Structure formats: structure tokens, C-alpha cells
Amino acid sequence: MSEVVEPRWRRLPEERPKQILDAALTVFAECGLTDARLDDIAKRAGLSKGTIYLYFPNKEELFREVIRTSVIAFIARAEAYFEMERDGALALRGWIKGYWSWLKSPVFPVMHRLISTELRNFPDLVAFYATEVIERAQRLVHDMLERGMDSGAFRRMDPAVASRMLSATLVSHAIWYHQRVSFKSIKNIPEDELVSQITDFFFNAMRPDNTNATTHE
Amino acid sequence: MSEVVEPRWRRLPEERPKQILDAALTVFAECGLTDARLDDIAKRAGLSKGTIYLYFPNKEELFREVIRTSVIAFIARAEAYFEMERDGALALRGWIKGYWSWLKSPVFPVMHRLISTELRNFPDLVAFYATEVIERAQRLVHDMLERGMDSGAFRRMDPAVASRMLSATLVSHAIWYHQRVSFKSIKNIPEDELVSQITDFFFNAMRPDNTNATTHE
DNA sequence: CCAGTAACTTACTGACCAGTCATTAAGCAA
DNA sequence: TTGCTTAATGACTGGTCAGTAAGTTACTGG
Numbered sequence: 001m002s003e004v005v006e007p008r009w010r011r012l013p014e015e016r017p018k019q020i021l022d023a024a025l026t027v028f029a030e031c032g033l034t035d036a037r038l039d040d041i042a043k044r045a046g047l048s049k050g051t052i053y054l055y056f057p058n059k060e061e062l063f064r065e066v067i068r069t070s071v072i073a074f075i076a077r078a079e080a081y082f083e084m085e086r087d088g089a090l091a092l093r094g095w096i097k098g099y100w101s102w103l104k105s106p107v108f109p110v111m112h113r114l115i116s117t118e119l120r121n122f123p124d125l126v127a128f129y130a131t132e133v134i135e136r137a138q139r140l141v142h143d144m145l146e147r148g149m150d151s152g153a154f155r156r157m158d159p160a161v162a163s164r165m166l167s168a169t170l171v172s173h174a175i176w177y178h179q180r181v182s183f184k185s186i187k188n189i190p191e192d193e194l195v196s197q198i199t200d201f202f203f204n205a206m207r208p209d210n211t212n213a214t215t216h217e
Numbered sequence: 218m219s220e221v222v223e224p225r226w227r228r229l230p231e232e233r234p235k236q237i238l239d240a241a242l243t244v245f246a247e248c249g250l251t252d253a254r255l256d257d258i259a260k261r262a263g264l265s266k267g268t269i270y271l272y273f274p275n276k277e278e279l280f281r282e283v284i285r286t287s288v289i290a291f292i293a294r295a296e297a298y299f300e301m302e303r304d305g306a307l308a309l310r311g312w313i314k315g316y317w318s319w320l321k322s323p324v325f326p327v328m329h330r331l332i333s334t335e336l337r338n339f340p341d342l343v344a345f346y347a348t349e350v351i352e353r354a355q356r357l358v359h360d361m362l363e364r365g366m367d368s369g370a371f372r373r374m375d376p377a378v379a380s381r382m383l384s385a386t387l388v389s390h391a392i393w394y395h396q397r398v399s400f401k402s403i404k405n406i407p408e409d410e411l412v413s414q415i416t417d418f419f420f421n422a423m424r425p426d427n428t429n430a431t432t433h434e
Numbered sequence: 435c436c437a438g439t440a441a442c443t444t445a446c447t448g449a450c451c452a453g454t455c456a457t458t459a460a461g462c463a464a
Numbered sequence: 465t466t467g468c469t470t471a472a473t474g475a476c477t478g479g480t481c482a483g484t485a486a487g488t489t490a491c492t493g494g
Contacts (some may be wrong), residue, residue, distance in 0.1 A: 205422030
């Protein structure tokens, strides 16, 4: 019998880390850090648990690495959205689109859970996230808003506050979107519609006053 | 030696459930369902773990009860805010204040975590929360907005969308507020200021157009 | 074709913790 | 004071799972 017997497993040391990180991201996204089982991650990656320990020292470090690589991937993508659109309002529309694509990715719920619940256990990741994502993003939006205000496209207000309001709206909607099966008010609204509702609302909040300078008081 | 010896423990069957629920709320709020330890809850309540099982059948049921009682307490409080303020805009300001007081309470992060992560394990609580809080609240806000639109205080738009935008902004800010130590952009802003920033922004988004009916296009 | 070794698996260990139950003690009534 | 009821305790059990280590299989170079 000269059958070609498939080996039970292959040696693929180059590809393992990525396979494990991908699987881990999925499982962490679904379960969170504590409820995620290394056996499940291994199974999903088509490996045994022991293999994970060849590439990562422990569960927590695997978690860290999942976050780090995912965030880095996002930043790289986001920066592509920013090749000098000088018009503040247009740049902002581009930003919203790009930001949403991150928010709707499976990485975001993981990040969000981290931020809103498991934060105190990972101060290093918090610092990393704060400087590498939040501050960077806020500076960008801040600048776009100021440009828009200067050009008269937006009314004058504190750009830091405005940018926070935009984030707030997007972030909540993203959370609901990820859970949309359970949310009547979101369930049947297509994604594009949702984003344009948010955009419209924000631009309305920022639209300049058309009154003829009635400085009452 | 006729010292008055304090008994090692007292029999207080009436008060135990509340003591346990209070302690559980705190610990669940900090750790989430999985990471919360019954021993910790017991310790915080000044009891032993066994005692918890005299009043609640298991951890999950205790969790359910924490949520139920807390949500009910909130609803009761919230309804007090609503004794027929007929003016839409004023009613809305009242609503925001009341809603915020719920959002900043320790129950909200628990609820939020439940919604955003542990949802699938508690369909009954989700349904309960959806009907008893979300829908009810949305209907109220919806009505207030419509009244405000009718009176000309607000511009015309879909009240469902507007109410969702308001919730979104408030909810995100609440999450950040609970984690404010880690959030530079929020840390030094007093609570009142935060709420009024949100309110102002929302009212600006809803302010009617002052253009003299320039129906271009 | 046959070591030798690197990649991977599997069976195990020890810590942890929800839930149990035998025991102890508070309080009450006679 | 005694004896009964029941609130409360805390040591224990059984299951779960992160992490380990010994064993197995794929591959490589001679």
C-alpha cells in the first residue's frame, strides 16, 4: 500500500505566531481575557496548547501582543487616510470613515473591553494606547477642526471638546453596532446609514451661526 | 471577669440580602462577573461565603439580582424627574441631569460591561434591560424632542436618531468618566462642566436654522 | 537511509475557586 | 437554666485550566 500519508502536523515556525495571534484575537474578542481558554485558542489555530508556549511565555503576554500588533496594524491603516487633505471638513469626513473602519473591526471591542474593564491590570498597555492612539488621533482631529473653523466651515468652539464629542458618538455606536442583534434601535440600519447619521449630526452641531451677528447680551 | 463578650456574629436575616447585594455590586463593578470572588464579596459584607448561599442559590443568580435591583432603583429615581415638564427643551435638560446621575453610579459600568461583553450569557437580563430601561428612556426622549420640534426650539429631524446621538455621547463620556484617572482629556474637567459641554453640544446640533429660508437647491 | 534536532503533542500538576456540609453558636421560649 | 431552632461558619471537595515536561513526529544534513 503506497498511500501518500498526510503528516499529522507540519513544522511551520514562521507562520505560527501570526496564526496564534489571529486565533487569540478572535477568542479574546468573544470572551475577554479571563474567560478565554488557551485550549480554545490553540484549537482555533489548529494547534495544541503546548505550541502556544513555544512562542509566547504566558497568557497575559499573548494578550499584550495581540493588542499591540492589532493597534499597530490600525495605526498603519489610519495614516494612509492622511495624505494632506487641506480642507478641514473634507479631511474630517475622511477621518470618520477611517475611524469607523477601525471601530467596526473585531479588534476594537477587545480594546474597548480592556479600556473599560481590565485597565488597571495593564498600565503599560494603557500608556501605549493613550499615546499611540488616543493622543495622536485627538491631535489630528483637533487640527482638522481648527482648520475648518478658520475657513468658516465650522463654528468656533473648543476643538478639544468637539473632537471628544465626535469620538463619544462614534465609539458608542460602534459598541452597539457590534451587539446589533440585541439592539432594536440599530438592528435594521445599514452601516453606511449609521455613519452618515453620525456625520450629519456632528456637522450640524458644528455648523456656523447664520444670524447676522445678533450679539444679544 | 465579667467582661461583656461581643458575640462572634449576629443573626440578622432581614438585613443580609441587602448587605450581600451591596457588597456584590461593588465587587462586580470592579472585577466583572468572572473575576469577582465570592470570598471577596463575603469579606466586604462582613460575612462568610457560606452565608451568601443561604440567601442566593449561586453566583450567577446573585449577579442577576444585583442587576435587577439596581436597575429598578434607578428607574424609580428617574421617574421622579418626570412630573410633567411640558417644555421639551427644559424637560430634556432635566432628563440629561437624571440620566447622568445613573451613568455615574457604580451600577452603570456593570450594566455596560454586561451589555458589551457578557451579553450572550444573560438573555433574560438583556431583555429586561432593553424593555425596562432603553426602550422606556428612548420613548421619553423621543417625545421630549418632538415637543421641542413642534415648539420650534429644535430643528426638525428624526427624533429616534437625535435621541440615539444624545445617548451615545452621554454613555461614552460616562465610561471615560468612570476611568477618568487614565484619561488625560477628561481627568481635570469637573463633572458639571462635562455634562454641560455635552448638553451645549447637543442643543447646538438641534438648534433650528436661522437662515431666512434660503432654500438653495 | 539514518542520525540528530527542532517543532509539536499529550498527559500531567498544582493552584484556584464555586459550591457543600458538618459543626458551632446566637437567640428565644418555656 | 435548659433545650430547641436556625443563622452563620469554615474546612473541604470536585472541577477547571494555566502552565510544564516528557515523549513523539516531522524534517534536515551528512
